Structure formats: C-alpha cells, structure tokens
Amino acid sequence: MINILIADDHTMFVDGMESILKTEVDLFVAGRSYDGPSVIDFLKENKVNLVLLDVNLPGMNGIEVCKEITASYPDVKVLAISMFNEESFVSEILNNGAKGYLLKNTGREELLKAIRTVAAGESYFSKDVTETIMKGLMNQRKASAKSNAFFPKLSRREKEVLKLIAQEFTTQEIADSLFISLKTVESHRSSLLSKLNARNSVGLVRIAIENDLLQ
Amino acid sequence: MINILIADDHTMFVDGMESILKTEVDLFVAGRSYDGPSVIDFLKENKVNLVLLDVNLPGMNGIEVCKEITASYPDVKVLAISMFNEESFVSEILNNGAKGYLLKNTGREELLKAIRTVAAGESYFSKDVTETIMKGLMNQRKASAKSNAFFPKLSRREKEVLKLIAQEFTTQEIADSLFISLKTVESHRSSLLSKLNARNSVGLVRIAIENDLLQ
DNA sequence: TTATTTTTGGGGGTTTACCCGAAGTTTTAT
DNA sequence: ATAAAACTTCGGGTAAACCCCCAAAAATAA
Structure with a gap:
C-alpha cells in the first residue's frame, strides 16, 4: 500500500487526481494540501510514502517544500507535477530531491506508472521532460554565454543613458x-552600441530588456 | 441527462474531471478533446449539451473555439475553465458566448453545481471571477490603457514590419x-507609433516585447 | 605611480527616422 | 447593398540618429 499526499492549489485538479487514485487497490490518498506549509504540517502527523507535489504552489514555493521534505523526511518520495515543461523548473526541483517530474498533460496510465516507479525508489520523467533536460544539458555552454557571464560591463553613465x-x-x-x-x-550611446553589439537603439533596448538591465 | 464534452490539453486534468462526473447519474461524458479543432469536429458528429472548455487551448484559442461553437451550435452551452483569473480572459470569452467561467481551483461540489446551472440555461461564475469582473468594470478606463483586452489590433503588415x-x-x-x-x-511604422502610442521605434519594441507580440 | 577606463565634449557629415498629406484597395458594419 | 472604416501603398521635407575623426579632465585599477 502506497500512502499518498496530494499537494496542489487547484481543487479541481486534486479532486480529479483523487478520483483516479481511488480506483487503485494499492494506492491510498492519505491527505490533500493546498499550500506549502500545510504539506510540512501533514508529514509531521501522518505516515506518507509519496507526495504528488505541484511545483507552483502558493505560500511556499514547491521547490522549497521539496527541499524541506527531503531534508526532514528522507524516506518520503517526491513526484513533482507542473503545467510547465521548463528547464529551470525541472532542474531546480530535481536538485532539491524530487524523484520524478510529470507534466499535467500526462495521461492516467502514465501517472499510475510514475507513482509506482517513484514509490519503489526509482526515478520517472515524462518523455517531454526528458527531452527538455537533454536540450538543457546540450545548450549549457550556449546558456552560460547568453546569461550574465560574458555580458559586457556597462559604466554608471552608460546605464543611465x-x-x-x-x-x-x-x-x-x-x-x-x-x-x-x-x-x-x-558618445555614450555609441559606446553602448559597440559594447552590446547592436545596430541601433532598438537593439540596445531589446538587449537591455532581455538581460534585465532596466530599473 | 447532460451530455458533456471536456476540452482541455492537460490529460491528467481531463482524466480527473471525468472521474468526478462519472459518479453523477445525470451527467455523461460524451467525449474528450485535447485541442480546438477537434472540439468542432466532435460537435459535428455528436449530440452535446455542454462543453467544459479550457480557455488556453493549443492549436485554436479557447476564445475562438467558443465563438465557433456559439455561431454554429447555439444550443450547446459553454462553461469556460481556466487557471487564470484574468479580466481580459473572462470578458473576452463571455463576449464570445460562454455562459460561465470557473477557475481550476474550484471544488468538486461547485463544479457540479456550475455544470447543472449552465446546462439549465443560466449563468454561473466563481466568486473570485465575479469580483474580477466587477473590478474590471470599475477600472474600465485604466484597463483599456493597460491590459491586453483592449490592446490595439495590428494589421498583418504592421506586425511584419x-x-x-x-x-x-x-x-x-x-x-x-x-x-x-x-x-x-x-507609413506602417507611423501607424504603429500612433496605435501603440509610442514616440519612436524604441517604444514600439519595448511595448512589443512586453505584450509578447514578437515571433 | 602609472596605466586604463570613464566622462566629458567638438566639428562635420551621412543615414535614418519621423511628420504631413494623399490615393487606391480591402474590410467591416449597418 | 452601400457607406464607413481600415489597410496598403507612396512622395516631399525636417528632425533626429548614427558615424568618423579627435582630445582633455577625472576617476579607477594595476
């Protein structure tokens, strides 16, 4: 018997999930949480094998919740669930102890398979998620080049302008x-064009927005 | 008996929804669609009383789907469902024939109540949604300046430029x-400057990026 | 201290962006 | 169906942006 805690702020989703799990004899929905802190509270009082955890949880971020769970309850497995197939979300929560990552467009059968796989101590990822991770690893160099790493340093006056x-x-x-x-x-504008490798002010502003240089 | 079509690209959500509706004797899940066009296709072949329609549908926007449904099948009621309590979404889809709007954090009981209410020809809105609409009406002037709802419509050529x-x-x-x-x-640039209320191309691009008009 | 970068600015010129007007076409609405 | 609105297409003229050259005082880094 796998004792499961469902943590998602979308009631409709939790209801649906529970309906699916209820039909399985080896799965038991031990509880439901609609925010981060109540997940931790619930684990204090109850015996839980696996947490179905929404990454985007109100109050306390799903990633923080996951960190807390794996720190305080290492036996409790975390299966992350999210609307979004975003590399940052996936890598973040995996680095914080989650054993699997599912998208909300995952089917009933795959959901059940994922739960049993993770509860058994293995990892499970949606096919799409696996692709995203691979892509992320392959573009690692490109990503670091794009981000602030090799970004030209702008002077105080240049930023103002x-x-x-x-x-x-x-x-x-x-x-x-x-x-x-x-x-x-x-003169400052000219330096900016040169440093940021832009052809005109439009390029300056696009780059500035992309790199969060404004405000 | 209310024949229901569930239209949502999140399989997990559709599964859950179906599990909930299955327990009710007066509700029947006639079909499931994972994108816009298949909703229209399904209505051609099947007798449906109500469509549970996700606003953010891939392929064909939920709003367009709703427009199409009310135009071609005026007897079919549409109950819009969305993750987001955004004034622009709500007013858009209501203007296109939806009879109700629910958020995905709505509970099981309210969901069933909403379905029966809309199927009976009345309207139903989540409490939060009602507040949003009211707020939207009160801030109408402010909204028109800020949100995407009344965002100036750009022509094909203007977008290209x-x-x-x-x-x-x-x-x-x-x-x-x-x-x-x-x-x-x-000339097109000039129209864009006027429509988007910008002083120069820098403003155009800033607004375009902020409103996700590129790509 | 010395070297480098930053900030400041000029002269002069080319290119680009922006404004005003306008005509034919297409789309929308009544 | 017919009028109104919007779209696409351009020309002429002016203001602004962009480019090249340069250079000195001030701040910062080595």
Whole structure:
C-alpha cells in the first residue's frame, strides 16, 4: 500500500487526481494540501510514502517544500507535477530531491506508472521532460554565454543613458535631464552600441530588456 | 441527462474531471478533446449539451473555439475553465458566448453545481471571477490603457514590419525584404507609433516585447 | 605611480527616422 | 447593398540618429 499526499492549489485538479487514485487497490490518498506549509504540517502527523507535489504552489514555493521534505523526511518520495515543461523548473526541483517530474498533460496510465516507479525508489520523467533536460544539458555552454557571464560591463553613465533611451527620450532630452552636452550623450550611446553589439537603439533596448538591465 | 464534452490539453486534468462526473447519474461524458479543432469536429458528429472548455487551448484559442461553437451550435452551452483569473480572459470569452467561467481551483461540489446551472440555461461564475469582473468594470478606463483586452489590433503588415524593426533592420532593409517601397514601410511604422502610442521605434519594441507580440 | 577606463565634449557629415498629406484597395458594419 | 472604416501603398521635407575623426579632465585599477 502506497500512502499518498496530494499537494496542489487547484481543487479541481486534486479532486480529479483523487478520483483516479481511488480506483487503485494499492494506492491510498492519505491527505490533500493546498499550500506549502500545510504539506510540512501533514508529514509531521501522518505516515506518507509519496507526495504528488505541484511545483507552483502558493505560500511556499514547491521547490522549497521539496527541499524541506527531503531534508526532514528522507524516506518520503517526491513526484513533482507542473503545467510547465521548463528547464529551470525541472532542474531546480530535481536538485532539491524530487524523484520524478510529470507534466499535467500526462495521461492516467502514465501517472499510475510514475507513482509506482517513484514509490519503489526509482526515478520517472515524462518523455517531454526528458527531452527538455537533454536540450538543457546540450545548450549549457550556449546558456552560460547568453546569461550574465560574458555580458559586457556597462559604466554608471552608460546605464543611465540606456535607461533613458528605453524610456523613449531623445538625445537632446537625455542631455538636458543629465545636465550634459548632446555630444556626450551621443558618445555614450555609441559606446553602448559597440559594447552590446547592436545596430541601433532598438537593439540596445531589446538587449537591455532581455538581460534585465532596466530599473 | 447532460451530455458533456471536456476540452482541455492537460490529460491528467481531463482524466480527473471525468472521474468526478462519472459518479453523477445525470451527467455523461460524451467525449474528450485535447485541442480546438477537434472540439468542432466532435460537435459535428455528436449530440452535446455542454462543453467544459479550457480557455488556453493549443492549436485554436479557447476564445475562438467558443465563438465557433456559439455561431454554429447555439444550443450547446459553454462553461469556460481556466487557471487564470484574468479580466481580459473572462470578458473576452463571455463576449464570445460562454455562459460561465470557473477557475481550476474550484471544488468538486461547485463544479457540479456550475455544470447543472449552465446546462439549465443560466449563468454561473466563481466568486473570485465575479469580483474580477466587477473590478474590471470599475477600472474600465485604466484597463483599456493597460491590459491586453483592449490592446490595439495590428494589421498583418504592421506586425511584419514591427518584427523586423525589433530585429534592428533599417527601413530600407525592411522595404527590400518585403518588396515594398521605403515610404510604405515608414507609413506602417507611423501607424504603429500612433496605435501603440509610442514616440519612436524604441517604444514600439519595448511595448512589443512586453505584450509578447514578437515571433 | 602609472596605466586604463570613464566622462566629458567638438566639428562635420551621412543615414535614418519621423511628420504631413494623399490615393487606391480591402474590410467591416449597418 | 452601400457607406464607413481600415489597410496598403507612396512622395516631399525636417528632425533626429548614427558615424568618423579627435582630445582633455577625472576617476579607477594595476
């Protein structure tokens, strides 16, 4: 008998999940949680073998909940469930002790198989999720190049000018607001174009937004 | 007897929903669809009283599906279901013929009540959804300026030009790639500036990125 | 201390973006 | 079906952006 705790803030989903599990003789729904903290509370009082854990949980993030579970209750298996096949979610929660990761578009049979596999101590991932992980590993180099790692360092003034450009101010307006010459602003803009390898201000702003350089 | 079609791309969710409805003697799950077009196909061949329709459906948007249903099958009631309590979604799909709107964190009892209410020809909304609608009506002016609901509609050509602007192409390059005059491209840019209320191309691209208009 | 980067700015020129107007076509609404 | 609205297509003119050259004071790093 596998004692299961379902943790998801979508009641409708929990109801449905319970209906599925109820038909199986070897599975028992020991409890239901609609937020992070109540999962921890429940584990204190009850004997649970496996937690069906939604990654996007309110109150306390699913990843934190998972971390807490594997730290305090190493025997309790965690099967993560999410709407999203996003590499960041998958790798995050796997690094925090989850034994499997399912998407919510997984079918009934695969769900049951995943539960039994994880409860037996093995790992289980949706096919799509496996692909995502592989892709993530393959693009590791590319990802690190894209992120802040090799990102050109911008000076204080350049950042100021960049922010004002992104707010649709003209060069003259930027000059006035910073109390410097129009030529100076153009000089900063030119440096930005060169550093960020952009062809024009549109490129500057696109790159700035993509790299969260504004505000 | 209420014949129901469940339309949601999350298999797990559909399975669960079916498990719930199966226990009710007056409800019958006539079919399941995992994308927009198959909903329309199913209605052609089968007698259905009510469609449980996910707003965020792949292939064909839930809103378009709803429009199609109410146009071709006015007797079929649509009960919209969504993860998100967003004013734009709610008002959009209600304007396209849906008789009710539920969130996925709705409980089993409320789900059954909603189905029976809508099937009887009345409307049903989650409490949270009702609040959202009210809030939306009160902030109508603010909403029209901010949310996607009343977002200016861009023409095919305008979107093409916008995407190319965001890719840092000059007007001449855009003209060459679209086989139109430089002046025509500038005209489209001008329309975009007016519609999106931007001062320059930087603003266009910022707004485009914020509203996910690219790609 | 010395070297490097940053910030500041000028002169002069080319290219691009933006504004005003306008005509023919297509789409939408009544 | 017919009027209204929107879309696509351009020309002429001006303001702004972008580019090249350069260089000195100030701050920062070695």
